[in-house]
Amino acid sequence: MVVTKKNNSEKLFLGIDFGTTYSLAATVKKEEIILLLDNKKRYLLPSIVSYKNNTVSVGWDALEHVIKDPMNTITSVKRLLGRSIEFIKKEFPILPYLIEEKNGNIIFHTNTGVVTPIDVSSEILKCLKKRALFLFNQEIDASIITVPAYFDNFQKKAIKEAALLSQINLIRLLNEPTAAAIAYGLKIKKKGIIIVYDLGGGTFDISVLKLNKEIFEVLATSGNSNLGGDDFDYALANYIFKKYNIENKCNIKDTCNEFFQCSLLQIAKITKVKLTIYHKVEIQFFGWTSYITRDEFNIIIIDLVKKTLLICSQLLEEINLSVDKIEEVIMVGGSTRVPLVYQEVLNFFKKLPLSSINPDQVVAIGAAIQANMLINNSYVKNKTILLDVMPLSLGIEVMGGFVEKIISRNTSIPISKTKEFTTYKDNQTSIIIHVLQGERELVKDCISLSRFILKNIKPQKAGVTRILVTFEVDTDGLIDVKVLDKYSNQHKRIQIDSNMILQNINVAKVVQDSLVYAKKDYFFRVKTEKKMEAIHILDILNTALRDNKRLVSEEELNKIKLQKKKLEKSIDEDDFFSIKLNIKKLEDISKNFFSLQLKKTFSSFSNTNYLKRNK
Template sequence: MGLSVGIDLGTSNSTAAVYRRGKVESIPIEGKKVLPSVVSYKDNGQILVGHSAKARLYIDPQNTVSSSKRFIGDSNKQYHIHNKALTPVDIAQEILKKIKTEASKYLGEEVKDAVITIPAYFTDEQREATKKAGELAGFNVLRLLSEPTAAAIAYGLDKERNQTIMVYDLGGGTFDVSILKVEGNSFEVEAVDGDSLLGGDDFDEKIMNYLLSNVSNGASANQMSPGSLSMQRLKEAAEEAKKELSESDFTDISIPDIFGTHIDEEVDVETFNKMIQPLLERTINKINEVLEEADLTKRDISRVILVGGSTRMRAVQEAVTQNIKKPYIADNVDEIVAQGAAIMAANLSAPSIDTAPVPIEVKDVTAHSLGIGFLSENDEYRVVHLIKRNTVLPCTGAEMGFTRYPNQKNVRMAVYRTNDTIPLDEHLLGELVLSVTPKEEPVSVVALFELDNSGVLTFSSAELSPDSALFREYSQTEVINLRALKEMIENKELKIKQATIDTNKQEA
């Protein structure tokens, strides 16, 4: 078995690492440790990935895609390039193929196995889409690992002390906060929260809007469209200004010949901090929520680790210091997630005792509650949760229901991802329709959710005979014997309907 790698597939940048010869090291891609997550499609059919693609953002923005990770798992998102409809999975596939090729070249052998990191708050659709992209790129995806957990592994491995770590992960497009208990080389996630639509791109947008507010109304609609060259130039200037304000008290933004005029603005750090205050408050609210979920106070946190390029902003560091404590900032803030994934990959593949690190144990949790829509006796439609948020992975949950009408032929079960009991359309993941025996009396139906270590959901349902021991036990206790149910499924004692809830949210 060859070497396995860890990959941080990021919104703005991606990185890769490997564990070998007793240490973890970043894998250079085209001589650099960070690969821009940008793909560009040339007229001659050539596909560029990384730095060369990012350069084309300002030459050919219509055929170049960046920040696609923000939309991965969204079946409605498409990029129309050269008369082809491409999805975020297609874009991620190209980035991962580039990493696979470069890693194989650097390591001197073909790399097949990988652990790919994801935001802890990713949904089932986003997880499935990420795994699919990895497989299409030619990887055997050993596991999807949450980014905060990967960072904690890279930081906490072999520290030989017990600690409670909070990981504040603010990347280019997503934000996560996780609390982990570390005992030796055991990493147990206590609680996670986050926002999959909050990241460095949003901080850039605040500067862009500020600059646009000072531009005359002479700009055309084409110039103002998101993919236009003018907007790409504006975004590049905003990103550079954000980086400068992470180190300096002011920055000069000068963009000649744009929107029929020119931009020449000085922005000080105080003005910038006011712009981004609402975004910072959103992250602090998530910190407080995750502490409450874990039943901890900020005094219980041993150390806060900052992860993600956007945590270089001084305002972020100051907000964390004021609300929790002074954070630990890794020197390799862009690489630490991939390095943690590489350690996990080596453990999972473990080709030999010489190349595997000290054995580690990771207990992750589900970031969302999952349930089924049920009609109550008074005809109220509510979500009954089979698996609750922050349950340790892998996990299972089951519920029993009954047909509503005499001689009912089918039972339609809608699957929801929500922490609430009142379902909304946007919470609907999919449906499973089970055929049942038409009877005058109610027919019992059992539903089983199984979440694997990567957080991918498998949903099984079956009609249950009232003569079965499982049904009789439930009638007495109103608790489903999960072990007995799974044994009946494995022994094919039940005729089940099964589905993996996938990315397109269609009927299962």
């Protein structure tokens, strides 16, 4: 492949793979895939930014500072995008940087001043942008940037802000596994189910796609945005540390400085790469020489690899897909070069994975192809239509501390969906709209995205007000929420704010826990909602008895009061079956007393979602 620097009136569309360890970009010129090279013919750009003496160096130029000046050299920043300080302290407790949280944002203190993960990411994107100028002597007209399928809304918005800061015209975010499938799609020429196993430096994704007549439909995605080759490095570094027996060979104080830690980690990275080729690798560390074998390395990382396969197994079970129905398995990401990973994936899916396209390049290539399909179809003979999905369900909080899902996980996007709610108490004039993302039934087990109040609602009887909540999700998976009171025409519209503080919740764990606790959560919700129904009915009954008890005889009134006490006792005892039975008995005994409106309340309550009141 020969690329010359020249003036070009042809528009330039890039596919950018913003990676944890390396980043790269590609484009399509006259149906030829072109990887953007630097002046030394390198297509990979280390995702490293160094800040020193009011200068910023990126990529290969910054690589040498990782060990020399770790405090001011940011690596693997992709893992920190959209994260809270609590998450970082828990997952990465020994980072060498000076980090704090300010106004909901993570900031690094460097020699050149304060920077955020978004600032660091933008420097990497700017460097890729310069490559386009160097090769083609023209600015980028539009770009697609790939993200892990399991990036949540905060992480996606952080990428968009980094692109904006880099002055890159971003037309779409594209899931990395989907991009890989597009790259292979023109070669596969098959119909059927395709699995994309994507293990990169910092993230793992598994996607299930269906290819039919050049339509890629994403059926389901799962993964872990905090699991990848970096974890192999940390595990190997820890093993070398123990094997080296540092306490007996040098001053223990040396083990605590950033230089020592980064040197050890760098040796682990180099050793890991060599072990993908050789079965035995020599390591030298502070005058100590030893060997690490591939068998040792496999033992060290096997549990991490098994974690990825557990996620695969859970996803297949969730969508009821058997392994023998899968046509192809595509391997993506630099960490799939590890022989153990390849072998375990082969064993799990029982077929040889595809790896003919360089796993480092395949995502950028797919993004470049998709960019041309969206904007410049004249260069693509066969246009592939892409149908992507929501990685996590979206919903709002309802009475009882539960989540009412509006858009379910693995729904195709873009999507717009509306659901109707009502009020729980008479004469409510405001309600809380609490937007959540996750799979569990309880609010406390999901990710809080936004919370706001809809005011000046027309005061009416409970259940009369009609509140329409609409979620719109675009092709980037970004969320727009609209709330409308049909009677008073009060409305509010928000977009999820990426500067809000993320709760310390691992997104991938939300899905995993939803499978583990699905039965327990369901039973708890049904039981609690029935209890709420009983309390609501008693509230209505007490009001009716206070105002209209003379409508019935003393004998009938005593029967109603007796049954009312039985229901109250069932609630106190938290007896689900007794509550159901006593609600039915109370309804039967009160037929002559209740009005048609009350009978309607009995029948409709269980199907009505009551929004949380603003106290």
